[in-house]
Amino acid sequence: MAAREALPFDLRALEIFLAVCEEGAMAGAARRLGLTQPAVSQAVADLEGRIGLAVFDRSVRPLGLTAAGGVLRQKASALISEARQIAPALRETEHGRFPLLRAGLVDSLARALAAPLGGYLATLAEEVSVLSGLTAAHASALLSRQMDFLVGLDELEDVEGLERFALVTEPYVLLLPAGVAPPVRVDDLRQMALPLVRFSARSKTGIEVERHLRRLKVELPRRLEFDTPQGVAATVAAGEGFAVTTPLCIHEGAVDLARVRCAPLPGPAFQRRLTLIARRQELGRLPREIADFCRSRLAADVLPALDAAMPWLAGTLRIEG
Amino acid sequence: MAAREALPFDLRALEIFLAVCEEGAMAGAARRLGLTQPAVSQAVADLEGRIGLAVFDRSVRPLGLTAAGGVLRQKASALISEARQIAPALRETEHGRFPLLRAGLVDSLARALAAPLGGYLATLAEEVSVLSGLTAAHASALLSRQMDFLVGLDELEDVEGLERFALVTEPYVLLLPAGVAPPVRVDDLRQMALPLVRFSARSKTGIEVERHLRRLKVELPRRLEFDTPQGVAATVAAGEGFAVTTPLCIHEGAVDLARVRCAPLPGPAFQRRLTLIARRQELGRLPREIADFCRSRLAADVLPALDAAMPWLAGTLRIEG
DNA sequence: GGATGATATAAATGATACTTATAGTATCCG
DNA sequence: CGGATACTATAAGTATCATTTATATCATCC
Numbered sequence: 001m002a003a004r005e006a007l008p009f010d011l012r013a014l015e016i017f018l019a020v021c022e023e024g025a026m027a028g029a030a031r032r033l034g035l036t037q038p039a040v041s042q043a044v045a046d047l048e049g050r051i052g053l054a055v056f057d058r059s060v061r062p063l064g065l066t067a068a069g070g071v072l073r074q075k076a077s078a079l080i081s082e083a084r085q086i087a088p089a090l091r092e093t094e095h096g097r098f099p100l101l102r103a104g105l106v107d108s109l110a111r112a113l114a115a116p117l118g119g120y121l122a123t124l125a126e127e128v129s130v131l132s133g134l135t136a137a138h139a140s141a142l143l144s145r146q147m148d149f150l151v152g153l154d155e156l157e158d159v160e161g162l163e164r165f166a167l168v169t170e171p172y173v174l175l176l177p178a179g180v181a182p183p184v185r186v187d188d189l190r191q192m193a194l195p196l197v198r199f200s201a202r203s204k205t206g207i208e209v210e211r212h213l214r215r216l217k218v219e220l221p222r223r224l225e226f227d228t229p230q231g232v233a234a235t236v237a238a239g240e241g242f243a244v245t246t247p248l249c250i251h252e253g254a255v256d257l258a259r260v261r262c263a264p265l266p267g268p269a270f271q272r273r274l275t276l277i278a279r280r281q282e283l284g285r286l287p288r289e290i291a292d293f294c295r296s297r298l299a300a301d302v303l304p305a306l307d308a309a310m311p312w313l314a315g316t317l318r319i320e321g
Numbered sequence: 322m323a324a325r326e327a328l329p330f331d332l333r334a335l336e337i338f339l340a341v342c343e344e345g346a347m348a349g350a351a352r353r354l355g356l357t358q359p360a361v362s363q364a365v366a367d368l369e370g371r372i373g374l375a376v377f378d379r380s381v382r383p384l385g386l387t388a389a390g391g392v393l394r395q396k397a398s399a400l401i402s403e404a405r406q407i408a409p410a411l412r413e414t415e416h417g418r419f420p421l422l423r424a425g426l427v428d429s430l431a432r433a434l435a436a437p438l439g440g441y442l443a444t445l446a447e448e449v450s451v452l453s454g455l456t457a458a459h460a461s462a463l464l465s466r467q468m469d470f471l472v473g474l475d476e477l478e479d480v481e482g483l484e485r486f487a488l489v490t491e492p493y494v495l496l497l498p499a500g501v502a503p504p505v506r507v508d509d510l511r512q513m514a515l516p517l518v519r520f521s522a523r524s525k526t527g528i529e530v531e532r533h534l535r536r537l538k539v540e541l542p543r544r545l546e547f548d549t550p551q552g553v554a555a556t557v558a559a560g561e562g563f564a565v566t567t568p569l570c571i572h573e574g575a576v577d578l579a580r581v582r583c584a585p586l587p588g589p590a591f592q593r594r595l596t597l598i599a600r601r602q603e604l605g606r607l608p609r610e611i612a613d614f615c616r617s618r619l620a621a622d623v624l625p626a627l628d629a630a631m632p633w634l635a636g637t638l639r640i641e642g
Numbered sequence: 643g644g645a646t647g648a649t650a651t652a653a654a655t656g657a658t659a660c661t662t663a664t665a666g667t668a669t670c671c672g
Numbered sequence: 673c674g675g676a677t678a679c680t681a682t683a684a685g686t687a688t689c690a691t692t693t694a695t696a697t698c699a700t701c702c
Contacts (some may be wrong), residue, residue, distance in 0.1 A: 007401075008408045010331040012690090022602050039691050046690090061648070061699060068411040070605055071419060075407045077603045078466055079400065080328075086396045087329045089370050090389045098392060103523050144398055254657060281343050282398045284391055298652060333659090348679055360660050362680060367659095382668060383678070 008050040011083055013078040017055065021073050024054045024062030026196045055213045089216065096101040097124040104138030105130055106152030106274065108205070108229050108249045112302045113151070113294060115221065120293050124286070134203050135233050149278035149287055151294065153204045156277060163280040163293035166320035168298055171271045172209065172247045173310065175232075182263030188217050189266060197232050197241040198225040205272065212270050227252045236260055246272060247317050261266045271316065295319045324474060329371040332404055335397040337364045340455055341395050345383030362404040369576065414455040422625045425459030427473030427595065428528070433471070434615060439615050446605070455524050455548065463598065470599035470608055472615065474525045477598060484601040485628045486612035487641035489619055491567045494531065494631070495556045495584045496553075498560040498612065503584030508537050510539050518553050519546040530565045533591050550574045557581055567593060568627045568638050583631050592637070616640045 006267040020040065021028035048054050055069035065073060087257030089099055089150040101121050105114055121128040131138070135152030142150050143159070156162060176182055183189045185254020206225070207314070213220070224241060226232050234245045237260050244265060276294065278287040298321050306314060322390070340350035341361065351361040352540050369375050376390035386394060410420055422442050426435055431453040442449040452459070456473030464480065477483060495503055497515070504510045520527030534541070545562060549554050553564045554574020558581050565586060597615065599608040620640050627638060 007332050007336070007404055008402075011328050012331060015328070021605070025648070035690095036692055037649075038651080038693085040650090045650080051411055051413055058649070059699080063649095065605055067414050067418065071411055071414045071605075072407065073417070074469075074603050075403075075410065075603060077600070079403055079407070080398055082396075082403070083328055083330075086393065086400070088395065090372055090374055091389050097388065098395070138684080147396075185461055209637060233561070269454045279398070281339070281394050284386055284394060286391075304325075346679070356659095357661055357682075358661085359682080363683090364661080366681080380668085384679095504701070 101125040104150035422446040425471035
C-alpha cells in the first residue's frame with residue numbers, strides 16, 4: 001500500500017476555498033460561512049502552505065485564481081459534492097444492503113453465471129447491474145470506479161490495490177465440426193484443411209491463442225474472427241472452420257454438441273484462469289463470498305456437463321479455492 | 322444552491338475509519354496510525370455520533386461492519402483515494418493549464434466546431450477530448466462528471482447547479498432535392514409526394530420536429546430515420562425524400578448545395594437554440610470564454626455561407642450573446 | 643491622492659483532537 | 673468454569689489548531 005502520507009487538506013479547508021471562489025472575495029466568503037475575515041484568510045494561507053502552491057492571485061480584485069487554483073476548484077467541487085452524498089446514502093441503507101453493486105462478467109461466463117450472479121447480488125444490494133463484455137473494458141471501468149468488481153481473465157496483473165480470487169482454471173481445447181477428425185500432433189494442426197475461427201485480438205483470450213500458436217510455429221490464414229464465444233462456436237457448428245477455445249467458451253456458445261467435436265489441443269499445456277478482481281478492502285468480505293458463490297455454481301451447473309462431454313479433460317478443468 | 326449544512330465528517334475521520342476496517346481492530350489501527358487506542362475509539366464514536374448510525378458491530382472480534390459501515394467503507398475509500406490525487410495533479414499544472422478538459426459537441430456542430438474547438442481547448446489544457454454525439458448522452462456524462470461541459474440543445478432545463486451560455490438560435494427549415502418545388506403553405510406540406518426523412522427520436526431535434534408537425538396536424542408516413550445530420554442531408558441530396566432540419570444541420574451534412582434546395586418551413590415560427598452548459602463555478606471564467614470562442618467561429622466560418630445560401634433567413638439565424 | 647473596501651499579521655481565546663489512566667468487555671484455553 | 677490476554681469505553685487533563693479581536697497593509701475607485 002502507498003506510504004501513508006498525511007493528506008494536505010481536509011474538507012473544511014476545501015469548503016472555505018470554494019466559498020472564496022464563488023464570492024470572489026475572502027471577506028464575502030467569511031460573511032457567507034459565518035466566520036470572520038481573518039479566519040478565512042488564514043485558512044486559505046494554510047491551505048496554500050500545505051499544498052505548496054498559491055491558489056489565488058491577490059494582485060487583482062475580485063480575487064483571481066492561479067492555474068493551480070483553477071484545477072483545485074474543479075477537483076474540490078467534485079470531492080465536496082461526493083462527500084455530501086455519503087451520509088444520505090448511509091441512511092438509506094438501513095435494509096442492511098448495499099445501495100448499488102456493479103459487476104462485470106466476461107462473455108465466456110455470461111450464460112453460465114449472469115443470471116445466478118445477478119440473483120445472488122440482488123440479495124445483497126438494492127440495485128444491481130451485471131454487464132457482460134470483454135474484460136478489457138471492464139478493467140478500465142473497475143479502475144475508474146464505475147464498476148465494483150469483475151470476473152474475467154486477469155489483465156491487471158501489474159496494478160496495485162486490487163484483490164483477486166481465482167475461480168476456475170481450464171485448458172484450451174480444439175473445437176471442430178462434428179465430422180472432422182481431430183489433429184493429434186502439432187504437425188497435424190499446421191495442415192488443417194479447415195480455416196481457423198479466431199477470437200478477436202480485442203479479447204485477451206484471442207491474444208493468448210495467437211501467441212501460443214506463434215510459439216508452436218503454427219501459421220494459419222486469417223479469415224474469420226469474433227468478439228464472442230457464441231460467434232466462434234456457431235461458426236464451427238456450421239462447419240465453416242475449427243477453433244482453439246476453452247470448455248467454458250464452448251458451454252457459453254450453447255451450441256448443439258452433436259454438431260461439434262471437442263478434442264485436446266496438441267502440444268504443451270496451455271490453459272487460462274478466470275478470476276474475480278475487486279478493489280482491495282472496499283467491499284469487505286463481499287468479494288470472497290461472491291467468489292465462493294461463483295465457484296459453487298460453476299461446480300454444480302457447468303462442470304458435470306463439460307466433464308461428460310469431454311471426459312479426457314480429467315481434472316485439467318478445475319475449480320479453484 | 323443547497324443549504325450549507327456542515328459535513329458530518331472530515332477526511333481525517335474517514336482515514337481512521339478505514340484503518341480500523343483494514344486492521345479489524347481499533348487498537349491495531351491506532352498502532353498503524355501512530356495514535357493511542359482511545360484516540361481511535363473516540364474518533365470512531367464521534368463519527369458514528371455525527372452520522373447518527375453505528376458503523377461497527379462491537380459484539381464480535383475481529384470487529385464487524387454494520388450495513389451502513391459497509392457502505393461507508395466503499396464510499397470513504399473512493400473519496401480518500403480521490404483526495405490523494407488532488408495535490409499531485411495541482412503540481413503538474415505549473416504550465417498554467419488544466420490537466421484535462423472533456424467536451425461534448427452535438428452532432429450538428431461537429432463539422433463546424435470540432436476541430437477549432439479542439440485546437441482552442443488544446444491551448445488551455447494538457448489533454449483534451451472532444452466527443453461528438455447526441456446531446457442526451459452528453460447530458461448524463463456532464464451530470465456524472467465524466468464531461469466538463471457540453472455544446473448542444475438544452476435537455477437539462479430543470480437541473481440545478483448548471484450555468485448556460487446561449488450560442489446561436491436558428492429556425493427549422495425545409496431541405497428538398499434540387500428539382501422539387503418547395504411547399505409554400507402548411508397544406509402543401511400535407512400533400513408532399515416525397516417521404517419525410519426524419520431525425521431519430523433519440524435526438525431532441527427529432528422529438529421537437531415530431532411534436533411541431535403533430536401540432537400542425539401534418540401526418541407523414543414513417544419511412545427513413547437517422548441519428549445524424551449527414552444521414553438526413555445525404556438522403557435528401559439523393560432525392561429519396563425531404564427533411565425538416567436547420568441551417569446548421571445542413572452545413573453539418575456537407576452536402577453539395579447544387580443538389581438540394583432549402584426553403585422556409587411554412588407555418589408558425591419554429592426554432593431551436595444551441596447552448597453551452599457546464600457545472601456552475603467549477604471552471605471559473607472558462608465556460609464564458611469558450612462560449613465566446615464558439616460564437617466567433619460560427620460567425621466567421623459558418624454564418625456567411627449559410628446567409629448566402631439562404632438569404633431569406635434574414636437574421637432569424639443569429640449568434641447570441 | 644485620499645477614501646473605501648479589501649487582505650495580512652499578531653496575540654488571545656475557544657474548541658477539539660489527542661494523551662494518560664482506569665474500568666469494562668470479548669475471546670481463548672486449560 | 674475461571675483466569676489470562678487483548679481489546680474497547682470512559683474520564684479527565686493537555687496540546688494543538690481553528691477562530692476571534694485588534695491592527696497594519698494593500699488594491700481600487702473617484
